[in-house]
Amino acid sequence: MKVERYERYFLIVVAVFLGLAIGALVATVTQDHASLPEPSDRVDPQLVRSTPPFDAPGVRELDNGEYEVVIVAQAWQWDPVEVTLPVGATANLRVTSVDVVHGMRVPDTNVNAMVIPGQVTEVTVTFDEAKDYSLICHEYCGIGHHNMGGVFHIVDEESAP
Amino acid sequence: MTLLEDPPASPSEPEPEPESEPVKSATGWRVDIPDVTAADMRPVKWQLYLSFIGLGLGILMGLLQAFERNGQNLYDEAPVLQTYYQGLTLHGVALALVFTFCFANALMPLLTMRGLQRPMASRAIANTGLYLAWIGTGLAAWAILANKATVLFTFYAPLQATPAFYVGAVFLVVSTWMTTLNMLLTLRQWRRDQPRGTRIPLVAFACLVSMLMWVLASTGIAAEVLYWLLPWSLGWRDMVDPQFTRILFWFTGHPIVYFWLLPIYVSWYCLLPSQVGGKLYSDGLTRLAFISFLVLLPVGVHHQFTDPGIPLSSKTLQWLLTFGIFYPSMITAFSVFAALEQGGKKRGGKGWFGWIFKLPWHDPSVNAQLLAGLAFMLGGASGLINASYTVNLVVHNTSFIVGHFHLTVGTAVALSIMGISYWLVPYLTGKRLFAPGLAVAQAWIWWIGVMIFARGQMWGGVDGVPRRTQLRDAAYYADHPGWHWPTLMTAIGGMIMFIGGVCFFVVLFGTIFSKRVVTERQEIPITDVEHGPKESWRVLDSLGTWVTIAVVLSILVYGEVIAHYWPINSVSPGFRLW
Numbered sequence: 172m173k174v175e176r177y178e179r180y181f182l183i184v185v186a187v188f189l190g191l192a193i194g195a196l197v198a199t200v201t202q203d204h205a206s207l208p209e210p211s212d213r214v215d216p217q218l219v220r221s222t223p224p225f226d227a228p229g230v231r232e233l234d235n236g237e238y239e240v241v242i243v244a245q246a247w248q249w250d251p252v253e254v255t256l257p258v259g260a261t262a263n264l265r266v267t268s269v270d271v272v273h274g275m276r277v278p279d280t281n282v283n284a285m286v287i288p289g290q291v292t293e294v295t296v297t298f299d300e301a302k303d304y305s306l307i308c309h310e311y312c313g314i315g316h317h318n319m320g321g322v323f324h325i326v327d328e329e330s331a332p
Numbered sequence: 333m334t335l336l337e338d339p340p341a342s343p344s345e346p347e348p349e350p351e352s353e354p355v356k357s358a359t360g361w362r363v364d365i366p367d368v369t370a371a372d373m374r375p376v377k378w379q380l381y382l383s384f385i386g387l388g389l390g391i392l393m394g395l396l397q398a399f400e401r402n403g404q405n406l407y408d409e410a411p412v413l414q415t416y417y418q419g420l421t422l423h424g425v426a427l428a429l430v431f432t433f434c435f436a437n438a439l440m441p442l443l444t445m446r447g448l449q450r451p452m453a454s455r456a457i458a459n460t461g462l463y464l465a466w467i468g469t470g471l472a473a474w475a476i477l478a479n480k481a482t483v484l485f486t487f488y489a490p491l492q493a494t495p496a497f498y499v500g501a502v503f504l505v506v507s508t509w510m511t512t513l514n515m516l517l518t519l520r521q522w523r524r525d526q527p528r529g530t531r532i533p534l535v536a537f538a539c540l541v542s543m544l545m546w547v548l549a550s551t552g553i554a555a556e557v558l559y560w561l562l563p564w565s566l567g568w569r570d571m572v573d574p575q576f577t578r579i580l581f582w583f584t585g586h587p588i589v590y591f592w593l594l595p596i597y598v599s600w601y602c603l604l605p606s607q608v609g610g611k612l613y614s615d616g617l618t619r620l621a622f623i624s625f626l627v628l629l630p631v632g633v634h635h636q637f638t639d640p641g642i643p644l645s646s647k648t649l650q651w652l653l654t655f656g657i658f659y660p661s662m663i664t665a666f667s668v669f670a671a672l673e674q675g676g677k678k679r680g681g682k683g684w685f686g687w688i689f690k691l692p693w694h695d696p697s698v699n700a701q702l703l704a705g706l707a708f709m710l711g712g713a714s715g716l717i718n719a720s721y722t723v724n725l726v727v728h729n730t731s732f733i734v735g736h737f738h739l740t741v742g743t744a745v746a747l748s749i750m751g752i753s754y755w756l757v758p759y760l761t762g763k764r765l766f767a768p769g770l771a772v773a774q775a776w777i778w779w780i781g782v783m784i785f786a787r788g789q790m791w792g793g794v795d796g797v798p799r800r801t802q803l804r805d806a807a808y809y810a811d812h813p814g815w816h817w818p819t820l821m822t823a824i825g826g827m828i829m830f831i832g833g834v835c836f837f838v839v840l841f842g843t844i845f846s847k848r849v850v851t852e853r854q855e856i857p858i859t860d861v862e863h864g865p866k867e868s869w870r871v872l873d874s875l876g877t878w879v880t881i882a883v884v885l886s887i888l889v890y891g892e893v894i895a896h897y898w899p900i901n902s903v904s905p906g907f908r909l910w
Contacts, residue, residue, distance in 0.1 A: 175613065181666050182659075185658070189658060189659075193655065196723065200721075207647055207721070208638055208639065209647075210640060211640065216904060246907075270909070271488075271490050271491050271574075272574055274798075276729065276730065278795060279796070281725050283724075283726070283729070285639045286640075287639065287640060288490060288574050288903060288904045289573060289575060289901045290640040290641045292640040303811070307796065307798050307808055309728075309729040309798035310488075310800075311484050311800045311801070313909025314415060316417070317802040318806070318807045
């Protein structure tokens with residue numbers, strides 16, 4: 172089949188470009204430890220409130236100095252709606268929904284994950300700055316969707332709880 | 333001269349068309365497709381008009397959304413509508429399903445008829461497709477306007493719409509299946525009349541591959557709706573699995589964007605070069621580009637990088653396959669640019685860039701499609717960002733995505749459809765295009781609008797603005813002062829787009845209701861090819877081979893997803909939270 176010279180060069184350049192892009196993205200995983208959510212547990216959405224750890228949403232400090240933050244999503248609020256953590260804290264978020272699909276985005280961090288009834292979403296995040304980070308529901312979940320916001324208060328070590 | 337008046341038939345009650353002889357006239361379809369009659373053209377025309385109704389409704393809703401971004405909630409005053417999200421559902425359904433599907437239902441059979449030089453094989457199938465499209469649109473529109481289906485056009489379970497909504501969506505999809513079936517039957521008739529081994533004319537080939545791609549792609553949503561969501565909405569099934577139905581949705585939900593785009597690709601490859609006085613370079617690479625979209629169906633998981641229920645193996649595999657799609661897109665960029673450059677140089681353009689200015693920008697159809705292509709370069713580049721595995725974490729479900737697809741489907745596709753309409757409506761009606769100057773201005777207004785709009789959406793998205801959210805009333809809006817300017821840009825850009833849209837409808841109605849008829853010979857502009865089918869591989873024409881490869885690849889790739897996901901986790905009853 173006839174492929175003209177310039178077209179062949181062009182297609183080679185595109186292939187090289189794609190190769191570089193793939194390489195850069197592999198580096199975000201291997202060097203920068205960016206990660207996507209992957210399957211953990213399943214849970215019956217109607218029994219969430221009586222299933223550990225979702226029977227007691229909130230913050231727990233783990234033995235290794237990290238924090239586990241358990242959050243229940245429901246239309247149209249996060250439970251708990253406010254979480255306070257010390258600056259530099261690494262938090263393992265465990266989130267599920269009791270009703271419809273929700274989504275969580277914390278701007279200025281890599282937290283971006285769907286919260287789907289029947290599935291447990293796990294995300295690890297380190298908060299680098301002492302400030303308030305918004306927790307935003309970014310999937311339409313009914314008429315009050317835009318009211319579904321929460322806050323991570325990240326505070327200096329002295330004033331931590 | 334006099335033109336035969338097309339009967340103003342209502343789509344639900346077609347007038348019995350006498351088995352008439354082909355009408356002889358000097359213009360339009362009457363001269364460039366042998367043996368066609370007004371009855372063959374009626375489904376084309378009424379699918380096109382339904383498509384415009386979808387566009388009109390969508391644009392109207394877009395205006396309300398632009399006002400919302402400016403802090404003015406007009407939903408309380410608007411008739412019928414109650415909420416932002418109801419309007420947003422209508423916006424999505426009218427544009428993503430009705431506008432695009434019905435346009436494909438109109439253009440693809442028409443170009444197939446032109447390519448194969450014969451009418452569609454079955455008028456009954458064409459008319460069935462037409463009725464299904466109108467009835468389906470009617471059902472879905474009723475469900476949405478009655479506020480019984482405020483589930484957005486993605487209708488993620490367990491939000492549960494009224495059954496009429498799902499039935500309407502099914503009818504719209506089945507109407508596209510009818511179109512495809514009819515095109516295949518027409519191809520079979522054509523093959524019988526040709527010597528063995530005759531190459532399928534390029535334009536008909538491109539249309540057929542596009543429709544076959546979509547039929548395979550739509551099986552995901554068909555299974556989701558027919559087996560799970562519709563019975564569940566009717567009360568015959570108690571529970572569905574929200575994660576699994578999302579997997580099925582996105583099996584279709586990615587290639588649906590190819591289905592929006594491919595009719596435009598057909599125009600860019602097979603018509604636009606002739607409209608600018610150039611030639612398409614390679615028949616073979618064109619066929620290969622269309623086949624790539626058919627084969628690279630199973631990439632939907634790249635819309636679900638952040639879903640908890642899908643393993644990293646599936647996400648990685650489909651990420652790489654998605655990058656493969658970039659290849660046919662770049663082939664397209666090269667081929668279309670080469671054809672345009674050739675056309676511009678024939679018109680006296682000199683040097684590296686001089687040909688650009690010699691292109692017929694004064695031709696409304698060319699102008700709109702050139703601007704559409706310009707937007708598509710940015711749209712395609714931002715698509716690569718969305719598909720980029722970990723980088724997707726920055727933009728997933730933010731307004732960045734909205735900016736992206738208003739450059740692609742919202743401009744590359746929509747503005748091209750407007751441009752195509754500028755020859756298609758005169759071609760079908762025999763009426764002269766009304767106010768060509770306004771038609772040129774219209775495309776510029778839309779384009780300038782979308783540049784501002786998309787810049788605002790993308791800027792906001794990177795800073796965390798969520799998509800599909802009544803933003804100005806959001807609990808957290810005030811906590812993000814940085815969102816103010818991007819949101820305002822979105823509002824202003826959207827309003828400018830609306831003005832561009834209104835101008836399109838002025839031209840459209842002006843043309844349809846014009847008294848001035850076309851007198852000169854008028855044909856579908858089909859391009860010549862520099863390196864014709866004789867130089868391209870024969871196997872490219874073997875539709876069965878490529879469909880088989882696409883099916884096998886889809887089964888393997890999605891088999892991997894489902895094998896990891898199994899068993900299905902049906903835990904969710906329906907919710908109506910609006």
